[in-house]
Amino acid sequence: MAFANFVALLCFLTTSIFTVKGEVRRFPDTISFGVATASYQIEGAWNVSDKGESIWDRFTHTTGLIEDGSNADVACDSYHQHKRDVEMLKELGVDYYRFSISWTRILPDGFSNRLSQDGIAYYDTLINDLLAANITPYVTIYHWDHPQCLQDLGGWANPMMVDYYTDFAEVAFEAFGDRVKHWLTFNEPFVICNQWNGMTAKTPSVGMSGIADYLCGHNLLKAHAKTYHLYDDVYRPTQKGRIGWTLSTHHYEAASRSPADREAAERAMQFELGWFGHPVFSSEGDYSQILKDRVNQKSSEQGYPRSRLPEFTSEEVAYLKGTCDFFGLNHYTTYLVRMPTMALKSSKAGFEDDLGVEKFVDPSWPSSAWVKVVPWGFRNLLNWIRNSYNSPEIIVFENGFPDQGDKDDVGRINYYNGYMNALLDAMEDGCNVTAYTAWSLMDNFEWSMGYTKKFGLYHVDFNDPMRTRMPKASTMYYKSILETRTIERD
Template sequence: MAFFKLIALLCLLAVSALNVKGEVRKFPDTLSFGVATAAYQIEGGWNASDKGENIWDRFTHTTDTIKDRSNGDVACDSYNQHKRDVEMLKELGVDFYRFSISWSRILPEGFSNRLSQDGIAYYDSLINDLIQANITPSITLYHWDLPQNLQDLGGWANPLMVDYFIDFAEVAFEAFGDRVKTWITFNEPWVVCIEGYGGVTKAPALGISGIAEYMCAHTILKAHAKAYHLYDEVYRPIQNGRIGMSLNAGWDEPATQSPADIEAAQRNTQFNLGWYAHPVFSREGDYPQVMKDRVAQKSLEQGYSRSRLPEFTPEEIAYIRGTYDFFGLNHYTTTLVRMPTMRSIAKANFWDDVGTEGFPDPSWPGSASSWLKVVPWGFRKLLNWINENYNNPEIMVFENGFSDRDNKDDVDRISYYNGYLNALMDAIEDGCNVSIYTAWSLMDNFEWLEGYTERFGLYYVDFNDPRRPRTPKASALYYKSVLDSRTIERD
C-alpha cells in the first residue's frame, strides 16, 4: 500500500496537468462504481486442472489472425493471481467487480454431466475474497467463450443450445447464487453473432453473413429468457438477486438533418441495439418492425422462400418480453450515419439488410482502436434514447473505456473518463435512471484480434514478465479520486 500511495501522489500530478477546472458535481448516492473483466481475457490457465477447451482456445491456437500472434493461454494469469486482483480493487475503492465465469472451467465438456470441483473452487475463492474486502461480486455467465464441444454441434445456431445454456446457468446459480446477487446472462450478443457467426473477427469466425447471425441471435434471446425465468421462479425467492443482459451500443448520430439521414440513423439503432432490446424491453416485444420488413423484403428479392430473419411464435414473444431486472449497457463511442447512394440485393448480407453507412467525424479525438472515437455527448443521447423508448428502465452501465498503446501516464484515458462521467451526470440530471457505472477494464488484457497491442486497463500489465506484474496507471488514480470523493469537475 505504501508503494501505491507513492504512485498515487505522482499520478495525481499528472491528473492536475489536465487543468480540469469548473463546477464540482456530486454523483447521487444511488450510483455505484466498479470495474469489469472477462474470463478469457485475464485468467490464463487455459488447460489448468481439468478445464476444457473453448472456442477462443481453438481459434488462437489454430489461426494466425491475432495481430501479435498471441493468445489467452496465460493472459494476466488471474487464475493464479486473483488475490492480487482483489488487492487492486481495494486500492481503487470500487463498490463492485464485474467478472465472467468460464463455462469450460466449471463444465469441462460443456455439458452438465461432469462438474469441475477445481473450477468451482477457483470462483468460490474469488467471490469469498471479494466479499471479505467489501466488494460486491457481479457475474457474467457468457462472455464469448463457448466450450468447443458445443460449437462443434453448431454453437448458437443450434436451438438446443438454449437447454445447454440453462444447464450451465443452473450450476452457476446453485454454486454461487448465495453470494452473487447480480447476474448478466450474455455480454454483447450483437458482437457474438455479427462478428463470430456472420463475420470472421471473433471466434468461431463462421463468416455466413445474412443468415448465421440471425440464427445465433434467435437462440441467444430464447436462452436469455429461459435463464431469466429459471432465476425468477426458482432462485430469486431464496437468493433475492437480479438478472439481465448487457447490450453494446454506440450512439447513431445522423450525418445531416436531412430526413433520409435521420431515418438511416434510426434504422441503424434498431438493427443494432433494437435487435436485442426490442424483444425484451418494448411493450409489444418481438424484433423491431423495420428489421422484420427489410429482411423479409430483401430475402424475397434474393429468391429465398422465407425471411432470413427467423420468426418468434406469439408464445415466444410473450415469454421473452419483460425478461429483465435492469437494462445492461456497454458503451464506448458514437458514429455518424447516413443513407448510402448504392443499394445491393444480390447476396444476403447483414450490412446490406441494414442499408446504412457509418463513419466518424474527422475532428473527433481517436484512440488506439480504429473504431473508438471520443464523443461524450453521444453517451448522454444514448442514455436518454433508452429512457424514452423503453419506459425509463434502471440502466446499469457495465462497460465504458478507452484504448491506448504501451502507456502508464495515460492522460488521454483520464480525459475520456472525465468527459464520459460528465455526460453520465448530464443524463442522470435529464432523468435517466442509471444505478451503476463500470470502467473497462481493471487491467490491460487480451484484446481479442488485437492481442496485447491495445490496452484498456487502469492497471498496466507487463506481458513480457512471466510474473505478470500490475502497476497502477495515472487513470487508476484518477478513478480512485472520483470514487473517494463521489464527485467530478464539470468539463
C-alpha cells in the first residue's frame, strides 16, 4: 500500500472508529504542542566517528539487566535517519520538537578540551532542518547518558560533576544557542538520583539508597543552578532564550480524608516532586521542611551523627531560588497513598524508609505495564503545582502510554483523550499551562524495558535495517487535535 493511501486509511479509521463521541472542547491559542525523544533512545550510532562511551552503553553491554537483553547500539538509527524524523514531525504538524544532546557525541572524552566536530555537525543539521520546517527545537542538555569516564570518577556523587556538566552545557550554548531558544538542563532529576542511582554503572553508590541519592541530588541541583546563571549572565543577553529543566512525578492522592493519609500524600509529593521543585520554585527556597525533618529524624534514629540529607548554605539557597524560566513537568500516572498502620524502624538507610508511606493503586483503574490510566490525577497534580509554587508557567514535557507496539493503538488514543481533557480542566481551574508534549515521537529503546514496551506515535520496524517508520492510529488522532485545536470530552 502506498504511504499516502496508508495515511488516508488511518485518518478514516481514527475519525470513524476510535474517537470518543462527546462535547467538542477547544484549546486556547496560548498553548503549543510537540513531541519528545532522547538521544540514547533513538540515535544509535553508539561508536560512530569519535563518539565516546556513555554509562548506558556500558550498562547495556555488560550487566544483562535489560528486560529483553537488548541495547540501543542502533535503536531507531536517528543518527542516519533524522531527515525522516523531521518529515514525521511535519506530518504531525507539531509546533516544537524536544530532543536531547548526547554528551559523549559532543565531548568524546567527557571534558571540554576536545570537541567532536562530527557530533556538532549532526546536531547542527538537525536543528537547521527543524527550523527550515518551522518547528522550534527544545533541547535537553542531559537526558541520563553522561560519559562512562566521568562515572568512573564517581558520577554524580563527585562534586566535580558540577563543573564538568557546566562545561558541557557551555559548549552547547556556544555551538547551538544562536538558533536554540529553549533549553532544559536536566531531564527528571528524581529518576537520575533515585531510580537509576547505583544501577547505571559500577560506582561507589551501589546499594547506598538514602545516602548516595541525596548526594547525587545535591550536586545535580548545584549543577543546574550554575548552568542557569551561566546562561542568564553570559548568553541570554545576546541569544534571547529561556532555560529550565523538567521534573518527573507521579501524582499521590490520599487514600482517605483522614489527616494521616493526607499527611502521607503531601509527604510523598514533597519527597518526589518537592525534592527538586522546592529549592527552585518555592518562595522560601531550600529543601522542604517535610523532607529535612523526616531524613533528619530517620538519620538520628539510625545513629548517624548528622542528617544524611546534605545542607545548603544560605548563599546556596539564594543562588538556587528562581533558577527556572518555567516549570517543566513529566507525568504518566497516579498512586493512592496512606500512612502505615504501624511505623517500622529500620537500622538501614533507605529512601523508601525515609519516606515511610504505603503506595497502591485502585485495581479498577485501566492500565498498561506500570502506567495506570488516571486522568483526574493529572488535573490534581497540575493544581498542586499551581497552589504550591504560586502558579508558575507549566510546560508538560512528557505524557504518554505504553503498549506492545500496536498500530491500531486504541489504548493510547484513549489515554491521550483522557489526559488532554484533564489538562484542559486544569487550565480552566486556573493552571498556567503553555505547552503539552507527547512521549514519544516513535517507538524506541525504553531503558530497562528495552523494546518490550512502546510509547511511540510512529511504529518503528526494528527488524528492518532502515528502521522504517510508519504512522499508527494515534498518529492521526494527535495530528487531528493539533490541526483543529479541539478535543472531544471523554
